[in-house]
Amino acid sequence: MRYLFEDYTFDTERRELHRGADAVSITPQVFDLLEYLIRNRERVVSKDDLIKAIWNGRSVSDAALTTRLNAARTAIGDSGEEQRFIKTLPRKGFRFVGAIREAQEPAGAAVADNQVELQKPDLALPDKPSIAVLPFENMSGDPEQEYFADGMVEEIITALSRFKSLFVIARHSSFTFKGKAVDIKEVGRRLGVRYVVEGSVRKASGKVRITGQLIDAVTGAHLWTDRFERDLTDVFALQDEVTIAVVSAIEPKMLQTEIAMAMRRRPENLTAYDYFLRALPQYYLATREGFAEAIRLAHRALELDPRFGSAAALAGDCHVSNVVLGYANDPQFDRKEAVRLARLALSIDDGDPDTLSRAAVISAYMVGDSEAEIEMADRAVALNPNSWRTWNNRGYVYRVAGLPEEAIRSFERAVRMSPVDPLLYMTFLGIGVALIELGRFDEAIVVLKKALRQNPSYMPACRCLASAFAHLGRDAEAHDAAARALEIDPAFTISALIARGAGKNVKLLIEGLRKAGLPE
Template sequence: MSDLGEVSRKLVAVFAADVEGYSRLMGTDEVGTLKRLTERRAILDRLIADHRGRIANTAGDSVLAEFGSAVDAVQCAVAAQTALAEANAGLAPDRHVNFRIGVHIGDVMVRAGDLFGDGVNIAARLQTMAEPGSVLISGATYDQVRKVLPMTFMDLGVQQMRNIQEPIRAYQVVAPGDAREMAPTRVADTDSPPPMPDKPSIAVLPFENMSGDPDQEYFADGMVEEIITALSRFKWLFVIARNSSFTFKGKAVDVKEVGRRLGVRYVLEGSVRKASGKVRITGQLIDAVTGAHLWANRFERDLTDVFALQDEVTVAVVSAIQPKLLQTEIVMAARRRPENLTAYDLFLRAMQQFYRSTREGLAETMRLAHRALELDPRFGLVAALASAAHMQNVVWGYAVDPQFDKKEAVRLVRLALSIDDDDPDTMALAALTSAFMVGDSESEIEMVDRAVALNPNSFRAWSSRGHVYRVAGLPEEAVQSFERAIRMSPIDPLLHRTFTGMGFAFIELHRFGEAIVAGKKALRQNPSYSLAHRCLAAAFALLGRDAEAREAAARLLELDPAFTIGAFVARGGQSNSKLMVEGLRKAGLPE
């Protein structure tokens, strides 16, 4: 017979659940609550057994179970919340028995079948943070299940938990089809404000219905939910869930207080007014720390198809504020003292240099990105950014040792994908770099299509898709992707590259006049971008406008005195078509 005091250790997935407001329910209806709890526990116990779990500790309204697999534990938690919600259906809200569930994979101590230790405590803290009816998991659990389960995981940022030495990143589990119902956090109800996340953070408040028509509430609320969902696709952005934002619905709010209570830097607010068959939507983005207004706009549309209108306004709002947020963060990073730099600040500074599209800018991008990787070797996006900079150093003719830069670009692409292959921006930059440095079109198209699928609101994903498809010999599809990118972010600081890529695609399609228009648009964005002058020189020459072609060629040689067609072909590899080379020759550029 084993010693009941014997303690052993093992690694398990800990499942912690308890009933929200149990004391209140018992105080209201002791007999009825006990009956309903018994019924719910039967459901919970059955599902734990069905998912190969073992109940370890129980105490009244709480359940602690262990699973050998994080996947089994999370699947059980989601199935349990679904079944428990069905059990509550038809009951008055004050008679609902709602569970909160937390899951963490970690090392635990086992004594007489009961579980103890930090692994248990973290699961219990996650459970107390969860909204009734929802599931929160730790970052360690997320790493185990994110590629396996067909669910969305909403990043709630790093959380400091009571009596837990190290902060823990938390994720909300959203089962397929439940994105709106299972998106709450308890941040707004806490007594002390939560810490700011370690990345840009935003809350979207309910838009005010100014129509005097209560029926328009659903339209305004639905549109805000769509905006929240769209913003949540940007993994570098921390987005407060709908249920926390909507606690401010119908209240006169101080934006600074909202930012403090929700722990966010930015707040988006707005209003909706319906009149005479039209709807007018206004929105404004505010820095909740300083109170400064960063962006404001008004959208007026015919109120015909409500859902199409919601989609249209969502795209317009998200495509306007996403680059504005990133630009604001870059400016703030530039103002910080150098000794305070972190990996994320270095990434922001590298992005600022990347936008310049110059020899010096690329060199600084690479330096800053490599420093960021030294601080955080698991920063997948910064590895992808560094790879793109090394690639451009080769393609644009700036590299002192092109073979070294090419090898570094390929190495960093592989590193980025090994770290994070489900981040749309990382996938987009990796596909872009690989298209120019490797030339495996099938693989690169698959990567960039995945980036677009992960975030259809991303300028970077659509613009990269345009370049990848052009290099793959599909210029028509490339043009459509570039057009989508421009629609996503009509004021993006990288538009000059998008317009130039579109110009190259138009040349492939023998649409030389449109290539000239695109090239000129690129130069209005960045007059020193040498690739735009290449586009114009070739397009003018192929159209027979020789004087303008020679003028564009001369400007190109001012910016890139060492330019030769031979070097251009060699460093661009498969990305340079015969038609493009023919145009450069006709423009009189040196061989």
């Protein structure tokens, strides 16, 4: 048998170790030790196991064992500090953790030095972000933590599966790698995924520390890593808390990476999904030009794939934003297009949470059937309670329906789901408007300033800030904010705001705009 790891070849038949084309000098006893560790790499090998296998049970000092282990590490370019290949688990034993490929030699045949095992063909990557969540390593040695770690990974897999925009490997396939040292690139090839999540769990002194990382399985690049430390009290609540934190970090990070890759591809080779990805950053700008380009790209995606419901919903969202923000040259056209595209998206897939939530907002502003819109928004959240978008859009539906307290609860949940989302300024705006309607003007000012720090040119936040300042009698600040709003949109009038639907159930907001001196 020949074992291949990194650029090493460990040949048990010839009892040779090579690094590339160069032979590595190794004593027989160290070779036996290394072979035993490699053959038993799926488990932790105790000191007694090694003594029995290598020294036939004879009495061996700890110093002698340490010397042989260090020699084995040196032979394969490892060290006691790095422990890339041979890992010491205090009071437990040792384990070979390097990623291994086995090359079986044909019986009775000469084998070339560069022969490798025939591998299964690589699976093609899906046409949307694909991810596998590997079992987290239990670093504590406590079997109870094994169950906790496995349960948390299952929760993460389930949570990610709710995003219909993702291709998520099922639990049974991911768990075939449990207890094995893996090469992330090999995992990606075997499972046909672009991204892999791995992590570890360690319990100590009544606390549990969880680390997680998101890796690009094609390049090997680490895209995200974080550590969570919590009191080990209610295990199920802890699983939920960590799952939310991990998923809320992973999903937007993957999307950002996918967008960046799409922007680097040559335009003549783009797919429908590439056009959709290119539309998203234009939508994020929340400008007249950005919405126009996003609509163009979304329609290009629909031309290539007429059943691309997410592209239709995105285009509808852009049209309703044109109306509400006053960008529309022909408001009636944008109104009709927004409703048409929302209905098209729902006809394609009314079970997609993102599509449902976008359609609910479009209907809230353009139709005004609160009962139906609330039902859609609630169903979107039920389908994916881990999505910033479903909670953010539910907040807007409830805000437009005149239910600011429930709107704030939804917006706060959205912030919790994606604390670094590039569209968080829209969430802050929603909270600010709801707070104004509840008469909580000081709180509204704080959150609206957050919106403007993220997007200084976001005119709705400027005018809402002017309203909140005016209600508190802070006239100079109100006039400054009003002037900034008019600088961004010189044609703004209060009557136009009301006419285009953005003035629904915002009596105190409108009063504040008048007090701030914005034109009627």
